[in-house]
Amino acid sequence: MxxxxxxxxxxxxxxxxxxxxxxxxxxxxxxxxxxxCDSLAMQTTTQALATLPLKPAQIKTDPDSLKYYGKDWTTxxxxxxxxxxxxxxxxxxxxxxxxxxKNKIALIPSGGRTGLSGAACALNxxxxxxxxxxxxxxxxxxxxxxxxxxxGVITETLQEFAKSKNLYYPVDFAAxxxxxxxxxxxTNAGGIKVVRYGLxxxxxxxxxxxxxxxxxxxxxxxxxxNATGLDLRHLFIGxxxxxxxxxxxxxxxxxxxxxxxxxxxxxxxxxxVMKVFSEFKLNCHLQAYEMFSEKxxxxxxxxxxxxxxxxxxxxxxxxxxxxxxxxxxxxxVMSVFENCLEKGWVTDGVMSxxxxxxxxxxxxxEDISESLSxxxxxxxxxxxxxxxxxxxxxxxxxxxxxxxxxxxxVWFGHIGDGNLHINILRPEGMKKEDFVxxxxxxxxxxxxxxxxxxxxxxxxxxxxxxxxxxLTYTRSQSEIxxxxxxxxxxxxxxxxNPGKVI
Ligand SMILES: Cc1cc2nc3c(=O)[nH]c(=O)nc-3n(C[C@H](O)[C@H](O)[C@H](O)COP(=O)(O)OP(=O)(O)OC[C@H]3O[C@@H](n4cnc5c(N)ncnc54)[C@H](O)[C@@H]3O)c2cc1C
Numbered sequence: 001m002x003x004x005x006x007x008x009x010x011x012x013x014x015x016x017x018x019x020x021x022x023x024x025x026x027x028x029x030x031x032x033x034x035x036x037c038d039s040l041a042m043q044t045t046t047q048a049l050a051t052l053p054l055k056p057a058q059i060k061t062d063p064d065s066l067k068y069y070g071k072d073w074t075t076x077x078x079x080x081x082x083x084x085x086x087x088x089x090x091x092x093x094x095x096x097x098x099x100x101x102k103n104k105i106a107l108i109p110s111g112g113r114t115g116l117s118g119a120a121c122a123l124n125x126x127x128x129x130x131x132x133x134x135x136x137x138x139x140x141x142x143x144x145x146x147x148x149x150x151x152g153v154i155t156e157t158l159q160e161f162a163k164s165k166n167l168y169y170p171v172d173f174a175a176x177x178x179x180x181x182x183x184x185x186x187t188n189a190g191g192i193k194v195v196r197y198g199l200x201x202x203x204x205x206x207x208x209x210x211x212x213x214x215x216x217x218x219x220x221x222x223x224x225x226n227a228t229g230l231d232l233r234h235l236f237i238g239x240x241x242x243x244x245x246x247x248x249x250x251x252x253x254x255x256x257x258x259x260x261x262x263x264x265x266x267x268x269x270x271x272x273v274m275k276v277f278s279e280f281k282l283n284c285h286l287q288a289y290e291m292f293s294e295k296x297x298x299x300x301x302x303x304x305x306x307x308x309x310x311x312x313x314x315x316x317x318x319x320x321x322x323x324x325x326x327x328x329x330x331x332x333v334m335s336v337f338e339n340c341l342e343k344g345w346v347t348d349g350v351m352s353x354x355x356x357x358x359x360x361x362x363x364x365x366e367d368i369s370e371s372l373s374x375x376x377x378x379x380x381x382x383x384x385x386x387x388x389x390x391x392x393x394x395x396x397x398x399x400x401x402x403x404x405x406x407x408x409x410v411w412f413g414h415i416g417d418g419n420l421h422i423n424i425l426r427p428e429g430m431k432k433e434d435f436v437x438x439x440x441x442x443x444x445x446x447x448x449x450x451x452x453x454x455x456x457x458x459x460x461x462x463x464x465x466x467x468x469x470x471l472t473y474t475r476s477q478s479e480i481x482x483x484x485x486x487x488x489x490x491x492x493x494x495x496x497n498p499g500k501v502i
């Protein structure tokens with residue numbers, strides 16, 4: 001899927017259209033703690049740009065570019081970037097950092113801009129550093145099954161490269177056609193295959209970074225074993241650009257997956273969703289386990305014109321992908337399915353008979369976001385430990401239906417790893433700014449429920465701007481203070497993505 005230009009609603013209280021410039025939005029933005037843009041600082045930056053040692057073609061300041069590159073997928077921030085710069089080498093990045101330190105200018109690393117937390121947004125005249133031109137696949141090492149890449153490589157390009165070597169890059173999600181590997185590493189992206197293959201963190205064998213002090217570090221050198229103290233590579237994974245720039249990465253590739261079967265199940269109880277998960281996890285090699293509600297399915301059917309997967313209408317559905325390389329394993333998978341039917345956990349289900357059908361089954365899950373986009377949904381991405389999912393969902397459902405009995409709440413998510421997406425559709429006739437204000441209260445309710453289950457207020461989309469003021473629901477003040485201290489070590493002048501995360 002290629003995303004730029006498309007418009008979905010994402011992130012806490014995130015909306016589709018461009019009405020974010022009005023007063024209510026301004027207030028809303030202020031509630032995220034961002035500072036008003038300092039026009040003097042912007043002027044100074046513009047003057048300082050003349051001394052930046054890059055080619056003129058590597059700097060853009062035209063209004064369209066500032067708007068286009070100055071933001072991620074969130075749509076409610078008032079974007080004010082001073083310039084966009086396009087490094088082509090690590091040396092360029094070093095020069096940019098040194099220049100920024102000297103001139104006290106804030107920098108924002110920018111990847112594919114598919115982020116959903118505002119982490120790549122420029123609100124205060126920062127200079128955006130786009131990695132679009134550092135997009136080469138560098139060296140493939142067959143023995144190590146690794147590939148060195150520049151940060152601007154698109155996720156799908158890496159997936160295709162792996163395929164061309166008969167290998168597999170397993171981190172996969174709907175933004176694959178636009179998101180960049182630098183952004184994936186900086187957000188520790190997850191997606192639909194986490195149950196089987198883990199997160200981006202698990203596939204990074206080494207990093208080259210330029211810190212906020214302008215120092216180039218080579219972290220881990222692709223070693224499998226390296227017991228020499230703190231592994232700084234892991235500090236940069238998930239750091240959302242607050243410590244420095246990722247300028248190269250070596251990624252491990254997996255063996256190509258065996259033939260897969262995709263099921264869609266109907267389940268009438270939430271508790272059954274987890275029972276079926278355990279049954280498949282124990283007895284088969286599970287690749288993905290994604291849940292969605294009848295409300296989500298209805299919107300997909302309406303939005304895509306797809307037919308129902310089967311006649312049974314129920315509260316919950318699951319897309320379950322399993323490895324079935326041999327006839328024996330296929331039989332095993334079928335017997336697990338039949339067992340779930342017999343126990344009454346699954347009330348209906350279908351198994352894919354071809355790759356094309358498997359792809360179509362995935363559409364019921366992957367097309368949800370697009371189908372909901374016309375309703376300006378309030379979206380949230382949270383996680384609890386897998387065993388706590390039913391309690392959490394029951395709790396939160398009760399809280400939301402009590403507080404907002406007429407609102408439509410749509411659930412879906414990577415339930416196999418405890419990650420849920422909560423989508424609330426704007427009630428018909430409700431003014432957008434009223435909905436926005438109300439959604440800030442919803443955030444409190446959602447995060448309190450998350451906290452009760454010791455979960456995370458951001459499962460995989462990061463903290464950025466949108467969740468910064470709620471960080472204490474998941475991280476202690478001591479942890480946040482330590483994070484601030486660590487930032488200062490790598491970024492002594494605090495020029496790296498200021499105001500984000502902590
Ligand atoms: C339709 C859709 C579906 C999605 N599904 C998922 C999903 O299933 N799982 C998931 O995890 N995410 C998902 N996302 C969110 C998003 O795609 C991920 O967070 C992705 O990893 C962001 O990558 P990006 O290149 O677009 O980064 P950007 O949005 O450009 O930036 C994200 C962060 O990374 C930093 N950054 C970017 N490049 C660098 C660099 N070179 N060095 C240092 N910091 C850098 C930025 O400053 C920012 O803090 C989805 C988004 C969309 C639109």
